Amino acid sequence: MNKPATIPATPVNLRTACIQCNLRELCLPMGLDANEFEEIDGLIAARRRIKRQQHLYHAGDPFEAIYAIRIGFFKTDILTEDGRDQVTGFQMAGEILGLDGISTDRHVCNAVALEDSDVCLIPFDRLEDISRRVEPLQRQFNRFMSREIVREQSIMMLLGSMRAEERLAAFLLNLSQRMQLRGYSASEFNLRMTREEIGSYLGLKLETVSRAFSKFQEEQMLTVHQKHIQILDPDALRSLVGRAHL
Amino acid sequence: MNKPATIPATPVNLRTACIQCNLRELCLPMGLDANEFEEIDGLIAARRRIKRQQHLYHAGDPFEAIYAIRIGFFKTDILTEDGRDQVTGFQMAGEILGLDGISTDRHVCNAVALEDSDVCLIPFDRLEDISRRVEPLQRQFNRFMSREIVREQSIMMLLGSMRAEERLAAFLLNLSQRMQLRGYSASEFNLRMTREEIGSYLGLKLETVSRAFSKFQEEQMLTVHQKHIQILDPDALRSLVGRAHL
DNA sequence: CCTGTCGTTTGACAGACGTCAAGCACAACA
DNA sequence: TGTTGTGCTTGACGTCTGTCAAACGACAGG
Numbered sequence: 440m441n442k443p444a445t446i447p448a449t450p451v452n453l454r455t456a457c458i459q460c461n462l463r464e465l466c467l468p469m470g471l472d473a474n475e476f477e478e479i480d481g482l483i484a485a486r487r488r489i490k491r492q493q494h495l496y497h498a499g500d501p502f503e504a505i506y507a508i509r510i511g512f513f514k515t516d517i518l519t520e521d522g523r524d525q526v527t528g529f530q531m532a533g534e535i536l537g538l539d540g541i542s543t544d545r546h547v548c549n550a551v552a553l554e555d556s557d558v559c560l561i562p563f564d565r566l567e568d569i570s571r572r573v574e575p576l577q578r579q580f581n582r583f584m585s586r587e588i589v590r591e592q593s594i595m596m597l598l599g600s601m602r603a604e605e606r607l608a609a610f611l612l613n614l615s616q617r618m619q620l621r622g623y624s625a626s627e628f629n630l631r632m633t634r635e636e637i638g639s640y641l642g643l644k645l646e647t648v649s650r651a652f653s654k655f656q657e658e659q660m661l662t663v664h665q666k667h668i669q670i671l672d673p674d675a676l677r678s679l680v681g682r683a684h685l
Numbered sequence: 686m687n688k689p690a691t692i693p694a695t696p697v698n699l700r701t702a703c704i705q706c707n708l709r710e711l712c713l714p715m716g717l718d719a720n721e722f723e724e725i726d727g728l729i730a731a732r733r734r735i736k737r738q739q740h741l742y743h744a745g746d747p748f749e750a751i752y753a754i755r756i757g758f759f760k761t762d763i764l765t766e767d768g769r770d771q772v773t774g775f776q777m778a779g780e781i782l783g784l785d786g787i788s789t790d791r792h793v794c795n796a797v798a799l800e801d802s803d804v805c806l807i808p809f810d811r812l813e814d815i816s817r818r819v820e821p822l823q824r825q826f827n828r829f830m831s832r833e834i835v836r837e838q839s840i841m842m843l844l845g846s847m848r849a850e851e852r853l854a855a856f857l858l859n860l861s862q863r864m865q866l867r868g869y870s871a872s873e874f875n876l877r878m879t880r881e882e883i884g885s886y887l888g889l890k891l892e893t894v895s896r897a898f899s900k901f902q903e904e905q906m907l908t909v910h911q912k913h914i915q916i917l918d919p920d921a922l923r924s925l926v927g928r929a930h931l
Numbered sequence: 932c933c934t935g936t937c938g939t940t941t942g943a944c945a946g947a948c949g950t951c952a953a954g955c956a957c958a959a960c961a
Numbered sequence: 962t963g964t965t966g967t968g969c970t971t972g973a974c975g976t977c978t979g980t981c982a983a984a985c986g987a988c989a990g991g
Contacts, residue, residue, distance in 0.1 A: 523842065584834070591837035592773050891969080
């Protein structure tokens with residue numbers, strides 16, 4: 440049995456990592472042409488395998504690289520000295536981890552795998568370097584940063600102006616849409632996180648999340664069994680989110 | 686939609702805009718040396734004067750430039766179709782507006798001046814262009830994007846895990862610190878926004894904000910008269926924020 | 932198979948904040 | 962100086978969500 444020492448050797452040819460990756464149209468190299476793919480050769484320094492419940496990085500770690508998720512599912516969270524703890528996001532294949540570390544040269548949050556995962560390690564100075572030569576990569580990277588800003592704004596909206604059931608509905612619809620983008624069913628999937636983690640992300644207690652699930656099930660909007668979700672009436676969920684509460 | 690008619694002519698020599706600007710150590714060109722200042726010549730395309738209550742841009746406007754605030758104070762907010770409205774941030778001199786527009790080529794939120802203001806218009810393609818040649822500018826810009834991500838994460842923490850008084854305390858301390866950075870008093874300043882805008886930002890109703898102010902005043906942490914704030918006991922505010930609620 | 936643990940569900944209750952309403956302060960303006 | 966409007970304060974009350982507690986199912990280890 441081979442225990443992975445540090446960064447496990449990968450048989451993958453990293454020189455063609457992105458070209459061969461079937462996530463390339465979701466991920467950083469989105470929209471690059473053949474020539475440009477040549478140029479971003481060497482963007483990926485390594486692959487790293489992270490087992491369930493392991494950290495990819497910790498808050499406070501020096502920031503050296505960002506990570507593109509190839510396979511798996513992560514959460515990011517922050518734990519403050521006074522014991523406050525909050526999940527700041529859930530990330531899936533094709534999404535980028537670590538952008539918050541750029542500002543202070545240290546990671547601000549923890550990144551934890553919620554299932555066995557596989558990430559591409561992109562040294563940040565290398566990314567900056569190549570970005571200066573490959574305009575579309577620069578453009579794409581800026582878009583990713585901005586997209587993260589927009590994503591967080593929508594969480595702010597959610598936390599600031601929605602009630603429990605609206606929050607959960609918005610959360611499920613968002614998950615559903617991201618699953619679909621990756622070729623999975625939009626209506627049926629398994630949650631990778633606990634009720635407590637959902638609650639933490641949505642600014643709710645786990646009991647409230649659980650009650651909301653039960654309510655949705657009573658009202659035939661979906662079925663829940665453990666982590667398995669089947670959305671029966673997405674429009675009902677949408678109308679929940681889209682209705683200003685009086 | 687009251688868009689400002691044109692871009693008013695400015696007598697300023699824009700070729701030396703940043704060099705002569707006393708905000709340069711807070712703003713994008715932070716840390717650039719003399720040579721690099723030469724190179725970012727022409728980064729600023731124009732200045733724009735925005736009167737109180739006027740929009741700098743609207744949600745949905747095509748994204749072409751970001752804005753550096755020279756003088757003044759802004760809020761950004763989002764108004765959804767269903768009538769949900771939320772302030773997503775308050776920005777002061779030296780801070781950058783418009784980063785959220787990069788991802789979709791359209792502005793996501795509205796930017797409204799809360800007092801007569803003056804901004805530097807930075808065409809985004811020009812910024813990208815110069816960033817490719819001037820590494821410190823690229824670096825600095827990436828940091829600004831990342832800083833915005835971190836800022837929003839801290840709002841998420843606030844909205845997700847703090848109670849009303851803690852939120853207001855955190856808000857006031859943040860304002861205070863930013864005032865101080867700009868050479869103003871950390872303990873005494875005027876709010877530029879209404880209770881309703883504060884509430885919207887903090888995910889609270891204006892009455893709750895008002896009550897929290899009154900409570901703080903009763904407890905001698907500060908004095909409030911209208912928009913004038915004097916912080917008497919910053920440590921008391923800090924301990925409010927830093928204490929996990931049981 | 933039993934047992935302990937963890938995640939979840941559900942109920943009863945309490946408290947923080949929202950809602951609604953009235954009245955006040957201050958500024959703009961006639 | 963009076964009037965009007967906007968923003969703010971304060972009170973009474975309702976409700977959503979948090980808190981505390983009990984019990985259940987799934988799963989892992991002995």
